[in-house]
Amino acid sequence: MLTTYLFFGLALLAVLGALGLIIFKHPMNGAMSFVVTLISLAGLYALLSAKLIFAIQLIVYAGAIMSLIVFIIMFLNIQEKDLPLDPNRWFYVAGGIIVVGPIAGLLINISRTLPATEVTVFDDGFGSVKEVGQLLFTQWLLPFEIVSILLLVALVGAVVLAGKRGVN
Amino acid sequence: MHDFMAILPLVATGAGAILVMLAAAFESFKKEGISILGIGLFAFAFFVQLTVESGAPITPYGSVFNGMLVTSTFTKGAGLIILACGFFSAIASQTYFTQNEGFVLEYYCMMLFAACGMLLMTMAAELITVFIALEIMSLAIYTLIASDRRSVLRSEAVLKYLMLGAFAGAFFVMGSVFIYAGAKSTKFADIGQVVAETGFLTNPALVGGSLLILVAFLFKAAAFPFHAWVVDVYDGAPVPVTGFMATAVKTAVFAVFANFLVINGQLQEGWVNYLFYISVLTMFVGNLIAIGQNSLKRMLAASGIVHTGYLIIALVAVNSEGFTGSTIIFYLAAYAASTLGIFAALSYLGGEGEKRNSFEDFNGLAKVRPYSAACIAIFLLSMAGIPPTAGFMGKFYIIAGAFQGGYISLGVLGIFSSILSMWYYLRLIIAMYFREPEEDFEVAEMTLAPLGTFVLALSVFAISFIPVVI
Structure with missing residues (x-):
């Protein structure tokens, strides 16, 4: 039961982080929001008892790659005034949702049809x-x-x- | 030994790329030396591919690579086209960079790496391998487009291609995930078995997964709903790179597309209706875009969309039992010879900084440079499908195949689209032959591209004699 709650919590965080990445205006905010996605994905891997992938996700993605991205953003020293004016931003976001929405709906329906097998306990070596x-x-x-x-x-x-x- | 021979072209291309990469690090290698090395390595790899025995499909190192590579006559044909495209693009590049800026010593190394990725794509029989090969090819092509960083046009082209290409790559990965969920494997052979046992349409995860993978392939092949990037990207790339993208990339994508569709007859049947409409729309939308263009490069880019449409006709009519793919290979060879020929000719006629680019710029070419004009006319007639060129035979085989497969309306629409396409091909011929020259078309001395153009013009006729069993 706990794993189910953990799964939904982490999945929600992952999606919210990804949404933040595209919605925040300043690149640094976007990058920080992306960190949330990467860490919650690591949590999801851990729930699947993929230990190695969990560690790699934290060390390589949330650690090394993120610090490179943050380093580059700081290196360019982007200020509020450097950002382009984007008055139609919400219009584009809405358009994107309308285009991608049906595909997402289709994929969700497909994943519902997958056989709901009970949690299989793997041996200790798995992952x-x-x-x-x-x-x-x-x-x-x-x-x-x-x-x-x-x-x-x-x-x-x-x-x-x-x-x-x-x-x- | 057999196994090693089968993957030797791949090894030769990869090792050649690394050799050029190392050579580029030395001060003593200059532009000319590295061009000759690159051209020579492509020729060498081509002959290595030629020595590979054709015949029944084999899985080289089946136990070590776990059956993830499959070579057959189809992959051999695709490999030959890819390496020949590389060879002629390298020749065109040598000439192009005597008059244009933006050469980097790693240019030929990236070209060989791209060819290596394409060969892998044609041979791969497993989705993750296909994805990695696709990315090897794409990354190398991105670098080739943007090697001249001072040009805003190149930067725009590469950013568009990179963003949309990454999007398509993500679709491919997502599709692989769903296929794995539906079939418990990403290997083509295992997927085929699962489809044969449980059926295709009864397995939603397989349907969704193959839809997403089809989207990625259609994007890379520039088919109808995903064609918008082509004109800008092809226009922004250097001329020889545009030629390489239009021919070699298309060959690799269609080879893997066909390999994926013939996994199982049911999988192909499930998508045939949609591919039918996509091919019709691709042909006519491509024609409409091409008719409106005033720049030669943009017209050729748009005509590439139309040719994608014809190739999808071949995919619709393909028979998954005893698949040989000979009509697809033949059409790709015919299309590659004529397209590369035009781009090789543009490489030396384009002038400094690609200054000659519109139809008007080529007014009266036949009076000043009759041989070049004749070659270009041959290529254009081949693309339009006039006998006795290879382009005619290619269209003939594809449309005959469509009739045989029972897709009469598709064949008729193909013929109709081919007639429509005469409009923009003949427009250039008229400009070259029936207008007065305004300039003397000076070209750089000591170059190989005119020779390459001449050889390609001959091969347009030679290819049409290759017999094909539909």
Whole structure:
């Protein structure tokens, strides 16, 4: 019973944080609101007994990536007067909701049709570093390997876009 | 050994990309050297792909990779087109950057990485692998578009593409989640089995998941409701990159799209009606957009939407039993040869800073540069579908396939759209041949693009002789 309440609480927080991200005007407020989403997602992973993902979510996403984002926002030193005037903002938000709403409704209806199985108790190893590692290096070896290419592309791309201008 | 041979093109492209990346770090490598290296590596990878045996689908390293890669004649054909597109785009880039600014030494490295991602996409038989391959391709393409950061036009194009591309990527991931919920697996083979056992329409999670994945594919292929970005992004990218995006990216997306649809006949049947309307709307909306354009690049971008429509006709008529995808591959090859040819020609005729871009700028080209004008005319006639070019044969196979599959109205609408598209293709031919020249079309010396254009013009005819079983 407690897990159900926890689930709904965390899910609500996650959605509210995401809403804040798009509604707050100042980027710093948006970033702080996004932290709420990331942390409540970590909580949801913990409820699913995915220990490793829970830790990674907190350390990498809520920790490292968020501090980079906040660092960049502070580095640019955005003041209230730097923000663009956006009088039609609510109009766009409403338009977005009208477009995305039916899709969300469809997806909610679909997830209702999924069989409601009782909570399965996994053995102690589920979601631990060892189990995830074994799965990753046996069944999911190919995605694991090609992610390295993806990271390399991202790295080189970032260097190209942020590097010196106009070589040769 | 067989397994290694099957994935060797992938390895060659990836290793080539890393080689160029390392070479770009050395002071002694200049623009010319790195261009030759990039072109050579694409040619090498093309020949490696050519040596791969075609035949029944095999799963290279089935136990190690857990059956997540599948190669077949279809993937070989798609791989050949992708690598050939890379080769000719690299040739066009070499010329383009003698007259235009914004070259970075990593340019060819990103091109090879993009090709590597595309090859992976064609071979992948698992949704997460497809997603990672899609992102490898997209990230490399974003960088290629924006490599000239001083240009506002490029920045605008890349921001639009990045934002909408990320949105499409999110749709894909969400779709994978729902498919996993419905089928308990993300592997194509397992999904096919679940559909065969329990049916498709009785499994809402599978239906919703495949809808979201279809949205992502239609976005990347620039089909009707998701076509709005194409014109601006293609217009904002450098000419050779536009050519690469219009051909290679489309090939990779349609290869994986077809692989996904033929997972199971029921899955395809479930979506055929919607794809029918999407293909009709894509063709006619694309034509309407293309007719209104005054810039050559924007017209070609919009005509790319129309060609997406024809390819969706091929997907509608595709038969999931004994799937070979030969009509799709043939059409993609014919379309790639003519589109790349035009973009290669634009690379050397465009002048400094792409100053020649509208139809009027090419007035009287035939009197000043008759060979280039003849090549461009051949490409345009091929795209419009005039015999004896490859474009005609491609349309013929696709429309014949639609008739065979019982989609008479779709075939007729395809022919109608093809007639409509003559309007904007012939407009350029008229400008080139029946107007007086206003300038002398100076071009940079010592370049490869004219040669590439000539080879592509020949291959437009050569491709039409390749036999295809519908």
